[in-house]
Amino acid sequence: MDAFGHINNVVYLRYLEEARIDFMFRLARQADSGAFTGGSVVARHEIDYLKPMVHRHEPVTIETWVARLGGASVTVAYEIRDAETVYARAATVVVPYRLEDSRPRRLTAEEREFLSKYQDDGAGGLVEGSTAA
Template sequence: MNKSELHERYPVYLTQSVVWGDMDAFEHVNNTVYFRYFEDARMEYFTQLQVMEHLKETHVGPILASTRCDFRAPLDFPDDIVIGAWIDQIAEKRFTMHYRVHSLSQQRLVAEGDGLVVFYDYANKKSSAIPQHIVDNIARLQQGFKLE
């Protein structure tokens, strides 16, 4: 899958290079690094939703409740990857964010996973409803995408 196809598939995606320091003794990217890739995509998504501005103003924002990853193929240096993300299963206080990591040199999916994100009132230390403008921003950002 090329970059153009990935752009058509994911409402939020980013491209980055595999870093030599992310390799482990088995000469592939260490499994823990994929969670950083997911975090990079999550933060790009939140940036586009203006979540961090809302957090600064209200002290209500996202917190990761759980996450998982399925490894499909080893990834190694040098390579460039595309990390795609989308949201579904939106409820009053939470949603699921999905991630896919594609190797550009291998032209294949190398990992996929998801995370449960809960909105949290950091001042009062309890879960909180997702603000309507954030839900509206998700719908706007994902409009026209056929999500899996």
């Protein structure tokens, strides 16, 4: 929390990270996809803080979807919310990465296939929400 009792802005990044890892790794494994097993890095974060969130014991939902699918990157979009309030909207650009030689790489066909299932169709096609406290 910050001095005013609000959730600190850095905590929002942790929430996004938890949702992104759940999406890109847990969901991919459940789908028997080898997507992102070779590594990935975050190239950019963008967050719009819409309303301060105070410390709470109830979880918030982080709705997650693919906003953009490029040749060598994917933009993951999010909404941090509860039943009544949207606290933040955010996006993260993720770049697939070859860990062994420390270089970015293109998305594989398997990664593109997995990610395309969660691409926003303009009507809010979202991944099932992850939760954070």
